[in-house]
Amino acid sequence: MHASALRKADLAASAGELDERRLRTALGRFATGVVVISTGTGDELHAMTANAFMSGSLKPPLIVVSVGHRARMHECLMRSDLFGVSVLSEEQESHSRHFAGEPQAWLAPRFMEVEGLAGVVLLHRALARFAARVVDRHPCGDHTLFVGEVLSFSLEEDAPLVFYGGRYASVAQGH
Template sequence: MAAPASQPATPPFTSRQFRDAMGQFATGVVVITTEVDGEPHAMTANAFMSGSLEPPLVIVSVACTAKMHDKLQRAGRFGVSVLAKPQLSVSNHFAGKPSPDYAPQFRSLCDMPVIEGAAVQLAAELQHAYPCGDHTLFIGRVQELCLDGECDGPLLYHSGRYAALNQLN
């Protein structure tokens, strides 16, 4: 692999411009969960992807300043719940905007808390954690998953707003 070309110390765009540009990439919305000392912990995220089919690996990106960051390292395991379209209040709750109308509903999957009613729920064992700028990429090996075949579609996030899937064909 060739060595990376030297980059200017300051990019020719602001952090806000970069964030807005990345916001043009529509993503699903997930809640990352773990358990520390018998207590469930959760956060909303959209930086989630599959990493490998064999072995089954997933990747979540968590800010180094997030409370969840240290909890994931400490627990060594995590859950991911891919939210369904009707779960906007769930996303808001774990993004720090709780509503009096929503109380978290967890269920256990492989002894890991996951969100009840999510389109997909999975439990993973932490395999690696790689520093990536101001975030860490946590790679987990999926131990169990549950797919809701009756889901009405995923909750999406695009350009700083929630969205729903509109089928084109």
């Protein structure tokens, strides 16, 4: 393994002078899965696409979503005690686009209620589904990190939808 030192000129400018567009491009070099965050039910249902999702802890079982302050979902999660996360399969790119603000007129997303948890619905046929109770909120610049305790989950055996470099992709599922 060969390591080389980076010259200061190779690195981005100091924090006060960062080029936001290049920073976004650099952050886009990290491949992520794609999720739909949901809260509420019926006429009060709100859902949005995100890729800022991670496992927080196994004991206790915690998940974390990052939501921008300007997103309508932010206000919903500030008022709600429960939320859902549906991890999208490679066959659900249209769902991602739909809940990212590109309405897919032909799409009729199907949500499933979570038994015993009024206020949480999850996307039908998602790769993995989590119902969570908000246990903490952490300001993080122009976003808030919402920490949720996993109350129930389910999973399927499909390939995930991946987002990399501003584009959707998929990965071969290994068995």
